[in-house]
Amino acid sequence: MRVFISHSSQPDSPRDAEYLNAVDTALRTEFEVLLDRKSIEANQEWPCELNAYMDECHVAVLLVSRNALQSDWVNREAAILAWRRALEQDFQLLTVPLGGVTRDEILKHGRFSAMELGRWQFIPSGDPAEVAERILTHCRAHAPQPDSTPMDQQVLKLSALLADSNHDLLCMAATELGMETAGWGARAHEKLARGLARRLADAGPDEQYKVVLALDHALDEGQIRRLLRGMEYLWVPAAAAGRIPPLVANVEKRSAIGLNGKRLLTFTGRNYVDRAYRGKSNRDFILIDSAIGQQPLQEITQQIEKYFESRDIRRDEISSYLESSRTHYFVLVPAPVPDLEVFDALVDQFPQLTFFFGTGLAGHDDPRVGMLPRLVALEPVLSPDLEHKAWSRQKDFEVILNNVSR
Incomplete structure (x- = not known):
């Protein structure tokens, strides 16, 4: 242990x-x-x-x-x-x-x-x-179950994916990464797959790209796609993502979440939630249009209702649907942060939803952040350089995927 x-x-x-x-x-x-x-x-x-x-x-x-x-x-x-x-x-x-x-x-x-x-x-x-x-x-x-930690589970999942690949091609990838491949004896293929999986699980964003690039000739399109799907959100700081599940779980003290960044709706918000819940699929996102006018409460409410109406859930059925749904919904609202009256009305009107409010670009620099007691601004603050680098790296992964699919 x-x-x-x-x-x-x-x-x-x-x-x-x-x-x-x-x-x-x-x-x-x-x-x-x-x-x-x-x-x-x-x-x-x-x-x-x-x-x-x-x-x-x-x-x-x-x-x-x-x-x-x-x-x-x-x-x-x-x-x-x-x-x-x-x-x-x-x-x-x-x-x-x-x-x-x-x-x-x-x-x-x-x-x-x-x-x-x-x-x-x-x-x-x-x-x-x-x-x-x-x-x-x-x-x-409290003796643990074998292979029960997140790292254990991630390595097992990656190992199973890599074990289906050609041994010689995996050896080439390992050699390219400077890993020793000789003298492994019995079950060499299994050990090689696990070693590469561990290398990938331990890697930071730059190292992950290097490992994926080395593996692209050893994996087919489906394998690469599954590999990238499990990695795309790992750039998010664990300390920030870790604050999300306890806030969502605390139904007695409903809070909303503040997140800075340039790509809240298109990239960052989803990645933070995926990181928080390790890519599990029982969640969905409601994206609020950034062109909010003079009546933010009414406009945001209408957009939420329209989202559910598009899924054949009438306005008067939303609350009961959310009470029984196994899916948790996150509402991504771009900056600026609403005033206290609008904020409280939204959070109280839709207590089963979790609101993410954009708090600025380089930091939580919207002056209203400090005026909202139920808004928890995520720490550490998101670095613009990190967000841009992660977004650019995602584009690089898409290029790898396109090359494999040809």
Whole structure:
């Protein structure tokens, strides 16, 4: 079993470091511990290995000191881990308050409240040895199923796709990528397919393109299409996507989502939702025309009603249909953000829908964002360069697909 430990790289006191060391030491006696002890500064890029750790772990331990409450990095890790817990019933997320931080303080903290951490497991306080033993006991009692993590599932899915390909062509692709292909012995083809699958699953956007380019002569059109379909949304920052499912699931406190960017309707909004739900198909999108006039409430309402009418659902049937539907609908509304009265009316009129509001191009720079208590602006803010690069990379993938289909 793999256990990830999230912590602030700048502990408030030597006592906090004692807790980290005690938990690390206790868990290593029986489990594989995923822990990054490097200090990460606020202006440094997000380390890729952290995403891999959080995708591979079966249990996560969140050590929350006062510095951790203010840490951008811990906040991102908490969002990703809460996301996994929201989607996976068997995933264990253990929160440990340190240094006088209380459970209520974490749950009500502005940066953590939307994550619904209160729905998961809190470890009672005690000295470092006691807390470490409680965590170890919990981990012993929750043995995971084999191949149960998102990374495991992704590698299995990719391996199955690649295993149908010609062995020699896969060897050529692996050699082009600098991978060793000799001396694998029995089940060499299966090991080769899994090795390439792991390489692809671990890759960032640029590396993914390189791997797909190497594989294009080994896969047919259908295989390439399935491969690209599972990759097109992976550019979205996991910490931002991870905030979406807990917000959608919280029906008692209905919120809307704020997302910046240039291509909300045509590209970005869908990718964020696909990333949040790992490409599952039980969702649909209602795109609101950007040419909204002087009566935004009426015009947006009419466009939503028109969408359902085109699917033979009358205006007076929308609410009952949404109550029973297995599909969840996301409404993408371009900038600018509506005023408070219009915002509240829309969210209350359609409580079964999740609204995405465009909040600006380079950031959440629409001045109304701070005036809407129920609008959760996704963090980290979307970089215009990242959005453009992802959109351009999608076009590159389409070229690969077109070449294979000829």
